[in-house]
Amino acid sequence: MMASSATRVQTKFDPNPGDFITLFGDVYEFMPNPKVPRFAFAVEGRKASVFRLKAQRGGDYALKVFTPAHRSTDSSRAIEALKNLASLKGLTAAGRKFVDPGSAEAAQWTDLSCAVLMPWIGSKTWANILGDSGRGGKLQLHKCRRLAVSFLEVMAALEAARIAHTDISPGNVAIDIASARVELLDLEDIYSSQLAPPTRPAFGTDGYRHKTAEPNAGTQPRTTWCAEGDRYSSAILAAELLCLSNPQLAQVANDDGLFRGNTNQPESQKRFSLAITYLESVAPAFATSFRQAWNAETLLDCPRISELLEAVQKLMPTPAAAAIVTASTPTQTPKNHLKPRLAWATILALFGFSVFSHDQTEKLASALSSLAAEKSELVSKLSDANQLQTARLAAAQSTPVAIGRIELTGDFSGEPKNRFTAGSVKYICVKAMGPNQFYGLQDYATTIGVKFVKVDGTNDIPESNSTTSPPGLTLNLKVTMSSNEPTWKSEWRGWGDDKGIIYSSPGRYRIEFYHQGREIAETRFEVEEPSIFTLFRQLK
Numbered sequence: 001m002m003a004s005s006a007t008r009v010q011t012k013f014d015p016n017p018g019d020f021i022t023l024f025g026d027v028y029e030f031m032p033n034p035k036v037p038r039f040a041f042a043v044e045g046r047k048a049s050v051f052r053l054k055a056q057r058g059g060d061y062a063l064k065v066f067t068p069a070h071r072s073t074d075s076s077r078a079i080e081a082l083k084n085l086a087s088l089k090g091l092t093a094a095g096r097k098f099v100d101p102g103s104a105e106a107a108q109w110t111d112l113s114c115a116v117l118m119p120w121i122g123s124k125t126w127a128n129i130l131g132d133s134g135r136g137g138k139l140q141l142h143k144c145r146r147l148a149v150s151f152l153e154v155m156a157a158l159e160a161a162r163i164a165h166t167d168i169s170p171g172n173v174a175i176d177i178a179s180a181r182v183e184l185l186d187l188e189d190i191y192s193s194q195l196a197p198p199t200r201p202a203f204g205t206d207g208y209r210h211k212t213a214e215p216n217a218g219t220q221p222r223t224t225w226c227a228e229g230d231r232y233s234s235a236i237l238a239a240e241l242l243c244l245s246n247p248q249l250a251q252v253a254n255d256d257g258l259f260r261g262n263t264n265q266p267e268s269q270k271r272f273s274l275a276i277t278y279l280e281s282v283a284p285a286f287a288t289s290f291r292q293a294w295n296a297e298t299l300l301d302c303p304r305i306s307e308l309l310e311a312v313q314k315l316m317p318t319p320a321a322a323a324i325v326t327a328s329t330p331t332q333t334p335k336n337h338l339k340p341r342l343a344w345a346t347i348l349a350l351f352g353f354s355v356f357s358h359d360q361t362e363k364l365a366s367a368l369s370s371l372a373a374e375k376s377e378l379v380s381k382l383s384d385a386n387q388l389q390t391a392r393l394a395a396a397q398s399t400p401v402a403i404g405r406i407e408l409t410g411d412f413s414g415e416p417k418n419r420f421t422a423g424s425v426k427y428i429c430v431k432a433m434g435p436n437q438f439y440g441l442q443d444y445a446t447t448i449g450v451k452f453v454k455v456d457g458t459n460d461i462p463e464s465n466s467t468t469s470p471p472g473l474t475l476n477l478k479v480t481m482s483s484n485e486p487t488w489k490s491e492w493r494g495w496g497d498d499k500g501i502i503y504s505s506p507g508r509y510r511i512e513f514y515h516q517g518r519e520i521a522e523t524r525f526e527v528e529e530p531s532i533f534t535l536f537r538q539l540k
Helices: 074-083 104-108 126-134 141-160 231-243 247-251 266-282 284-295 305-313 340-350 358-398 532-539
Strands: 020-023 026-030 042-044 048-055 060-066 116-119 173-176 181-184 405-410 419-421 427-435 444-454 473-481 487-489 493-496 507-515 518-528
Touching: 126 173, 126 231, 141 173, 141 181, 141 231, 141 305, 231 266, 231 284, 231 305, 247 266, 266 284, 284 305, 284 358, 284 427, 405 507, 405 518, 427 473, 427 507, 473 487, 473 493
Parallel strands: 419 518
Antiparallel strands: 020 026, 026 048, 042 048, 048 060, 060 116, 173 181, 405 427, 427 487, 427 493, 444 473, 444 507, 507 518
């Protein structure tokens, strides 16, 4: 047994079921693998192995033993920050203890250096559930909605505290379908402004990482270790939770995810198109936010997780899209028409006249009952369709406009860019575009407020009052959304001399976009020193 081996230093940590180990003054027993009882229960991962323990004083625990390449004291720095989070919903695993490299435990077993002891989370991971769905499993829409709300509540609470998990993926999210309980796993790379960056930068997991975090050749990937690091991955996983209510989408999922990539991969784009069509039918407000996340140029451009949560909470418990008769679908006449003789016989029967035998009368009653049932079903479907259309319109009207792309030019001409030369432009001009949440509903006109900010603090920006954005230099971009067009584009607007701004000196600027009182996007540009050739042309 392991406890008897503690008199000598061990290098290979290979416990058997029934072995005991003492950690932090308590005794724990290694539990057997239920499928192969002669082996200890262990989940092998790329970074670590997780063993299941039972404490003699009661309770199940997990011992996470890292591979040599991933042992780091970074985990110890996160311990204190995590302790304050253990009471939050979904962060049971934050109540953990760190095996210090100089501790008695690490001295006995070198593999235990930097290991972590934490409560055992017994639920299936999202990877397990996705794998089951790919083999024919499917969830009802109302259950998927409940799971998506639970997951986003956990993530929104983290983002509100300016904390990010940094690697939301199928293996790091545990879900109990019956209770809708959601727990986050693998908290070692958690982001907090109070923590130093990890030794190994976090970039997320394939299929759940934003395109800017992809390790593309010649491009430095951007780490997800930041306050907005979970926005894209949370949108992806929430979309998967909802899409598992669709049999076709559930079939193509596996434990690597549904989309298995991002906008850089053609196959992922194809799956996104299938998913967004379904989501627009059952969760239109969320579909708009999900499209914004998918097309976002940066993590910061993705919708906040609280916005994703709000969008899912608007979801109406309607049937799956494939079963819905939409308002545009022609009404079909029931096949079981009563013949004229049958109809007249019914009227005569009401006055006591019988033209049918007893058997024929029973058939008549059955036919009438069948017709009434079909009529009731048809009326119910049409009612659902009208409710769905009304709900979609209400959701579209109450959801801020999503911006998918922003273009900047100088003096209303030239190719879009974000760097300009001091003294060479009088106006910086902007145009925004994005997905049309009123597509297929009705025409809609609105205004997006634009706030212009000098980032470095020099040359104060003139103040301007506006009802659509906070104080600051504000323009209004008019936006018209046609019910026949899937996307929208704003007009070009420019600002410069007439607003008291002269781009004659270098500086950095930020442009913030607001709708319905919320910030929905931002972009930046820079005014640079002119080159010697530019100065020469200006003098001429």
